[in-house]
Amino acid sequence: MSFKTEIIERNNVQVIGSGSKVLLLAHGFGCDQNMWRFMIPQLSSDFKIVLFDYVGSGKSDVSQYDKKRYSTLDGYAQDVLDVCQALELKELVFVGHSVSSIIGLLASIQKPIIFSKLVMICPSPCFLNFPPEYLGGFDKEDLEELLNLMDTNYIGWASYLAPLVMGTENSESLVTELSDSFCSTDPVAAKTFARATFFSDYRHILKEASLPTLILQSNDDALASVAVGEFMKNEMAHCELEIVKAKGHCLHMTHPDSIAPELIRFVNL
């Protein structure tokens, strides 16, 4: 099996749309590439869009899961680089949700030549509080309890985690095809991803950012506050911060109409 075929299967890579510019959309912790489906109608006519699932999420090949590799965000950054190498992508715009923003930044620092710009949706370089100088929003005990919550919910779901039924109003073929894996991540992989996401501190790499970057932050997000967005903007060179008047951490799902034009504008700058 060639490297290309192997990675396409391993990371469930999908390529849609057409255009000279390539957008690589990277899902955050919790779900999978389906998170992007609300944005795709607005992007696919102008851009070539590459979607993928990190190993351990969505419809990736779970047999390739390596707990050690995916215990830090570098392992996920390697997934990004593998996908780029497999598809021979260059000059791409990386769009990451939440933790994927940092994963993309790590990948771009490692192989800057592949990337042209970064778009970060609700990013945070560190979810932990280090008072007084930095408030990521959460204490260690909160995050330990989160891991516990993931466990209890897995037990709770296990009895009926057979394919999740779609709402009748969602008729797109893409959705029907891929929906059964949505959020039904393998528990070991999900907990490892949670630990890598929420216990890490990547504030120090922000200074190494060199690409033009757009941060889209909600003005009311329980996970990544406006202050975190401002902190990132101050640390990173060539960084633009847009505060979107919205509630929640999943702007690309809840407010695709507000953020898609911003994203398109920034990509075409």
Add this chain to the structure above:
Amino acid sequence: MHDTPKKMQYSLDMFRCGALVTDKQRRIIYANSYFLEELKWPLDELIGKAIDEIFNRPSKIFCESYLMPLLMHNKKCEEIQLSLLDGEGVKIPVIVNAHMDSNETIYWSIFNATNRSKLYQELVDARTKLEAQAEVLESLSSTDDLTGLMNKREMTIRAPLLLEQSQRFKHSISVLMIDIDFFKKINDNHGHLEGDRVLKEFGRCLTEFGRQSDLISRFGGEEFLLMLPDTNSEGANVCAKRVHDLVTKIRVANGSITVSIGICVTDGTQAYETICQRADEALYQAKNSGRNRTVFFK
């Protein structure tokens, strides 16, 4: 004839579970009286609050990472366990079912899950304990006790994968079979404890010198097998020289130990057993031609 029940006789306030409605901005626009009676929330304080304000912080993350995306995607979610804060700030485990209509109004049903949560916690604790035990057992079965390197069994499992990889990526791979010279004499003259110390030190030497991607194992007795991915014969030669250098630091009585090394370089197309055999043949030649040297299989 039965009396037809009057609609007004029944209301959501009669149900022993919480019922909430939130609007598009996820602000609470309705709460039944369960919140006041059982959860000590004055209803007028509750109305207008964002839904996530009634959850504790870990549950907020869970909400944002799982529950909301599920709701956006599937328009419903069921049996999600979260922790709610009652009107006095006390944490209460609850099970949440919710569905969202086309206006993004969300209807939440909330059930107290205090007892169920205790049971789950016991199951989680039991599983965590089992996982930890399994990890210890796995490490014991794959590790050589004395040196902490992987054992022959583990090498036999992992080597074929590495060979497959090198074949796929068209990299050469070097296999080094290393034997400590006159090891029997160390044991005979200085005792087994001293022999063990030498093996341990040599193991540590190899670990410090190896790259993360190298497979380093104690193959048995005083024999060690190294597999170095992406390494051609030139690279293997450099590595072997370093090993010869490094072992001079391992002292026994007044001298230092030496090793003999047999190397087989492959493109990954031969079987693991064949490669080991070839490295072993080269090692045999190194031993026969005076020890303390490296011989390549030809």
